Amino acid sequence: MVLFQLTSAIQPFIALLNDSVETATTNVTHNATVSTTPFEMPSSFSSLITFIYSFSALRDYLKLIVLGGALDTLRRLYAASYHGFIDRLFVTATFDSEDFSFQWMMFWLSSLPQFRQFRDFTVSTSSFCLEDESLECDSDVDEEMRRRTRPVRYLPSYSSSYKMWYKGRYMTITRSKEESRWWTDKSTLEITIFTRDRSVLDSLIMEARQKWMSARSDKIDIFASEGFTDDWKHVASRPKRPLNSIVLDEGLKELVLEDARDFLKSKQWYADRGIPFRRGYLLYGAPGSGKTSIIHSLAGELGLDIYIISLSKNGLDDSTLNSLISSLPEQCIAIMEDIDAAFTHGLTRDTAGTELENPRNRNPSRQGRDDPEDRSNDRQGQGRGQGPGESPASRITLSGLLNALDGISAQEGRLLFATTNRYHSLDPALTRPGRMDLHVEFRLASRYQARELYERFYVPDAPENATGEVVKDEEEEEDEASSDSGYVTPTKEDSDSTPLVPKAVGSDEPPKYSGIAHSARAPKLSKKRIARLAEQFCARIPERELSMASLQGYLMCYKSRPFQAVDDVERWVKETQDAQDRKAKAEARVAAIRG
């Protein structure tokens, strides 16, 4: 039946062929009488085969196909046995540029002395180019150039394969770019070592990791998500912030640090009791009081990386959030800043399923207070610059967030830090123990904090005697008090023309000081003297009215003028209070108009 259909199908073509052969023959013989027999349609399968086989060219094609197939099979067999053989002799590892290990390997490679002997490189200033070992000629580069440009490194190029010896073993390194993914810069690094012992590869990776870690021992790595994907991306490296640079009420930072340290050591304790090995910290209180700063500082202190979870990120939904939290590494610090901002409508679990709106149009004068008006505004979808009808950017629901925090797939071993300026607007389900275990309040600056901040601000850079004190006699200090380091604040005109023109005491000619650091221009005071000034400074600061950030901002204007900072602080406090009053009155008027 099939054969019948086949033959009927090709019949028109054979007829066509007959016609064309007849026509061609007629043309070629120029009217000569030539008998041309038309093709006869084969009536059975065997006669079809015989018919096809009667063409000599087809016979040759068939032979070619069989021969080609045999050759290709032989080639494949050879390749398979060759790779099998090679696989037994070599250990091969591939590092993907989207994985962190790629950075270790690139950094390690570029610092190998034998790597420098090659002749073909890619020159790079990317983030894994750390400053400890860059170009050999870098020593000739002056300080300013160093500051203004990124360090340069030689990395493996895409076009070459590098052959070298590692601990007596032959090794090849090939870097290749993934051409199919034109929208990314994804590349891979393949390292093949001539050994049957996989521990050689282990030790190579450990060495690369160690080198990377020690080069970055003073830095913390920060990761963030891209919103639509559940991948973590390395976004920055920041120098560690010493914990003592943050001034809080006595014992507060020690409490958080000890709690975190204790948690990290207690995995077994949690396992024995069947308690999920996770810890959540809720840092709440006034804006600019050090919540974010202490998290960064703790990360440095505990040697953990920071993973920023931005709930208001465009495109983030419950399932992406869940995957993001599940894919956190076992020991890390996850931060959710301004967690209240995600709940623009004062969302509670009853409204779970409601999508959250784009946050962050905070009113600073209200932050840090439990303001009922704030919450009512929020419920109406106002007060953050987003109308009730506007489309949400983030699609997180409260139940989605709660599940992500302590659901079945939530990562174990992580420390979660959430910050908020509006503690009381948070849903109790979010703040309950198990999700937020330790609640820490950050208040506006006390006099104690103001004094500590002042002392740290003017602490001498380098100790000049054995006890670490910069010793000055009182007379010298009095001179400094009268001149306050001999520099004046620039006027608008000054700053328009030159960055800052200092005036030497008793001289009409302003000396050029280009490149002189503030610390060099500041008077060198003894610790005792600084302590006395700090006492005067803090006595003029009202208790719990100003934020630490604003005090820091004030002192920044007096970097090299500690005496003037004390003299002017009273006026500044008064002006700040007046400004706050004016703002409060304006807000009250707006509220009254709104009814």
Ligand SMILES: Nc1ncnc2c1ncn2[C@@H]1O[C@H](COP(=O)(O)OP(=O)(O)OP(=O)(O)O)[C@@H](O)[C@H]1O
């Ligand atoms: N307690 C503090 N000790 C030292 N510096 C502080 C302190 N609080 C704030 N600062 C300084 O103020 C700035 C802002 O601090 P930070 O971002 O940590 O405040 P925050 O409480 O997180 O503010 P927000 O709630 O607005 O996010 C930082 O530069 C920090 O150095």
